Every structure is written in C-alpha cells, then in structure tokens.
Amino acid sequence: MNTPILRMLETYKNENPVPFHMPGHILGRGLINELKIAGQWDITEIPGSDCLHSPVGVIKEAQDLAARCFGADYSIFLVNGSTTGIHIMINSVVRQGGKLIIGRDCHKSVLNALALLKAEPVFVLPEIDNENQIPKGINPQDLEQALVDNPDAQGILITRPNYYGIASSVEDIVKISQKYNVPLLIDEAHGAHFIFHNAFPECGIRAGAELCVQSLHKTMPALTQTAILHGKNNLISREKVEMISSMLQTTSPSYLLMASIDFARDFMERKGYSLYQRLLENINEFNRGIENIPSINRVCTEYKGFETDFSRIVLSLKNTALSGYSAEEILRKDYGIVAEMADQFNLVLIATPFHTENDFKKLLNALGRISEEYGTGKERKNLPLYNSLPERVIPLHQAISSKTREIPINKAAGEICSTSIVPYPPGIPLLNPGERITSEITDYISELLSMGCLIHGINNQKISVII
Ligand SMILES: Cc1ncc(COP(=O)(O)O)c(C=O)c1O
The missing domain is CATH 3.40.640.10 (Type I PLP-dependent aspartate aminotransferase-like (Major domain))
Known part of the structure; x- marks a missing residue:
C-alpha cells in the first residue's frame, strides 16, 4: 500500500x-x-x-x-x-x-x-x-x-x-x-x-x-x-x-x-482493473438475465458521439403499468432494493465492484416478479423532455437578489422566474432565475406534477417570481 x-x-x-x-x-x-x-x-x-x-x-x-x-x-x-x-x-x-x-x-x-x-x-x-x-x-x-x-x-x-x-x-x-x-x-x-x-x-x-x-x-x-x-x-x-x-x-x-x-x-x-473486470462480467450476466424478463429492459445508451458507463444500469419500465417512481417504491418496499433514482419511465442503479453476484440475482428476481405483476406488453406514450431555452429577461445575479413573491403555477405565464425550476430527474432546468415563464412551460410543469414528478423550485403548486 x-x-x-x-x-x-x-x-x-x-x-x-x-x-x-x-x-x-x-x-x-x-x-x-x-x-x-x-x-x-x-x-x-x-x-x-x-x-x-x-x-x-x-x-x-x-x-x-x-x-x-x-x-x-x-x-x-x-x-x-x-x-x-x-x-x-x-x-x-x-x-x-x-x-x-x-x-x-x-x-x-x-x-x-x-x-x-x-x-x-x-x-x-x-x-x-x-x-x-x-x-x-x-x-x-x-x-x-x-x-x-x-x-x-x-x-x-x-x-x-x-x-x-x-x-x-x-x-x-x-x-x-x-x-x-x-x-x-x-x-x-x-x-x-x-x-x-x-x-x-x-x-x-x-x-x-x-x-x-x-x-x-x-x-x-x-x-x-x-x-x-x-x-x-x-x-x-x-x-x-x-x-x-x-x-x-x-x-x-x-x-x-x-x-x-x-x-x-x-x-x-492496485486492484481496480480486476475488480471492474469482474463487475463487467457480473453485469454481462445481469444483461443476459434481463433479456428473459418480458416487460422490463435495460436501456441501450450507446449513442453515436457519446460513450457509456457500463456500471450505470438504466432500466425502462415503459412496457409496464408502473412509472419509474412507483417501480422505485415497490423495489424498495417489497424487495429491500434501493435504486439511485427514478424518472417517469426509468430506474437508474449504480453498480460497483462491491456488489456481489447475489445482489444482481436478487435484483433480477425482483424485476422478474415486478414484470409478472405489472407487465402490460404494450408501450406507453411518453411526454417528451422539455428541451428549449426560455428568453432571459434579466441577468442571473440580478434575478437572485431581486424581491420575489409566490404565485400559483397557472397564473405565472409572462412573469420572470426567480429560482431554478428543475424536474428531478433528469435535472435539466425548465427555468433558471431571470428567465421568462411561458404558458407552454406552466402547462408542462402541471403535467409533470400530475405524474408525480418531483420538481425542485415548485412548492404547493406555486412558483416564485420577480416582483
Ligand atoms: C453532475 C453533478 N455534478 C456535481 C455534483 C455535486 O457533487 P457533490 O455531491 O460531490 O458535491 C453532483 C451531485 O449530485 C452531480 O450530479
């Protein structure tokens, strides 16, 4: 050492x-x-x-x-x-x-x-x-x-x-x-x-x-x-x-x-290479196992121009009756398996060399049972991720030191946001301080909230705006 x-x-x-x-x-x-x-x-x-x-x-x-x-x-x-x-x-x-x-x-x-x-x-x-x-x-x-x-x-x-x-x-x-x-x-x-x-x-x-x-x-x-x-x-x-x-x-x-x-x-x-090699083998084995589970699959994140971390396991629940959030809860409460995070359709788990073969077996077993119980075989329609830049009205630093008030989301279109509004996950802000709130964004926020998504910056259906 x-x-x-x-x-x-x-x-x-x-x-x-x-x-x-x-x-x-x-x-x-x-x-x-x-x-x-x-x-x-x-x-x-x-x-x-x-x-x-x-x-x-x-x-x-x-x-x-x-x-x-x-x-x-x-x-x-x-x-x-x-x-x-x-x-x-x-x-x-x-x-x-x-x-x-x-x-x-x-x-x-x-x-x-x-x-x-x-x-x-x-x-x-x-x-x-x-x-x-x-x-x-x-x-x-x-x-x-x-x-x-x-x-x-x-x-x-x-x-x-x-x-x-x-x-x-x-x-x-x-x-x-x-x-x-x-x-x-x-x-x-x-x-x-x-x-x-x-x-x-x-x-x-x-x-x-x-x-x-x-x-x-x-x-x-x-x-x-x-x-x-x-x-x-x-x-x-x-x-x-x-x-x-x-x-x-x-x-x-x-x-x-x-x-x-x-x-x-x-x-x-000293040991990382061989430990990660063993993890890779365990994950390959897990991948083979998940192929036999009909309604849950590992999302292939190998995109052109991007690289992928094999130890991050992204599972899609699109072909089940469950959102990622409810699957996370079932996995935790019924099987004692705690995922890193969930979104509307996916679960994300972090695997490290300190997971055993048995941990992966337990996970596969739980996923198999969830698939049996909640699998639909049909793909659900999704709400596309919001990915546009709102208009910046005032500088960031000015926005965070301005006076603010809280108003209901459905009355916020046209106002200037005073905080970051970030659905978790994926953690991409819909709005940052100083940006214009539009009706398109307020509708999107309401829809996300109705699906049970956690949105940082929204409290009791209210959003903070600049006075
Ligand atoms: C992408 C990214 N950067 C930075 C951080 C901050 O890291 P730390 O918790 O080590 O301060 C996080 C934390 O979640 C993160 O996800």
Missing part, C-alpha cells in the same frame, strides 16, 4: 498520544459506537499531519500520487464534494461579470458560482434520446457554435457523464477548446472510476481538459463528500487554482475524508 495520509494517522494513533488539541472528542474518547472508532483517526493539523492549504508533507505526497494516477499535472483533495470543486474551477477561469459556456444539464453549483461572480451563463442544450426520455449530453458542434457566437466567453464547462452514465466523447470537445484557446472544465462528478478500466469512457483530465472535478464518493470506495480537482498546467496557472481552493475550502479539512481519498486511489490503482 502507498497511502501517506493513512500511514500517518495509523502511526499517530499507535503512539498513544495524550492530545491537548482539536477536535474536542480527543481521539474518540467523547464519542460513541462507530463514531468512537472513526474518532480515533479524526485529527487536525499537528506536527507531521501537513496542511491542505500549503501542503509539503503527507498531503502533498498523497495529492501527487493522485495526480499521477489520474493523469493530471496536479490534484487537490476536496472535502466538500464536487460542489466546491465546481466553484473553484469557475472562479479560476471566469472574471467578475464574465461569461461561461455551459451545458443546460449542469449541476446547480455551476449557476450558483456564476451568480456569485455576477457572470452570465451561455447555455448549450444537451441532445436528447426522446424515445427513452434520456438526456445524452452536449455535442461538439453546438459547443463550437456557442463559442463562435460568444467570442468573449472565458471558458466551457460540460458535465460528463450524466446521471444515466452517458458521456459526450471528449476528444472532439478538447480539440474545440484548443482551437478557440479557451479552458475546458469538466464536471466528471460521476466518473471518478473511469481511469481504472478501459471499458469505461475516457477520463476528462487525461484527454486534455484544463480542470476536471470528480466525486470519489459517488462511485468509488470513499466516504461521502470526498472529491478531487485535477488540473493541467496549461491556460490556467496552478497557483491561481490552489489559491482559490484555499479561499473556498474549510481551514479544518477532515483527515478521515482525506485518508479516504488516499485509500480509494491506492486501492483502485
């Missing part, structure tokens, strides 16, 4: 110190149950433990190992998830009042970061698989057009892969960013595992992104909140990115989280 942070923590604990330092639980003495165990490694900056804000010891060593493993020039450990990584990327690239080209399917932290900078998003709509109601991601031609139309844009930010495990092919996007000499930022929150097996999509930083953030906790054996920001010494200086990271990250980063990042990288570097 080569885990500098883990090693340091073990050594410190084995020395049986008498700590008169933070945190106040004193190596777990003041904690209970599993917290007590975790507390033994929950230390702070002391001699030998280094400092995330100017690393020269074990944290530097662990970050350097991560950079080498993921194909970056440098890596920075993040203890507040990819959310902070996205703020760091954007603050490193976009100036106050500037412009960033982003996919409309971006995480909400992207808009938050832009709003705080009083900067404006230039949205590019993702391509959609309308048959299965799945967003695929951004295509390079649309991105290039946005750059031509906005020569003053300071960068591009794309999300790849998305929740459905679909990743825009990164090579063409890298070429475009190089042609226009703008930094490419990649939100690869769902793709930290890509580097460990060649059956996964290409890893963004290795392919030539300037900055790329990955949530280790989403798919790797790592604790919640762990993430890494990877960088290339190209258009944006490392010093600037490190300075911004230091401005945005806590001065008391958790050593448990940093040790977890250190462990996940080391473990996967």
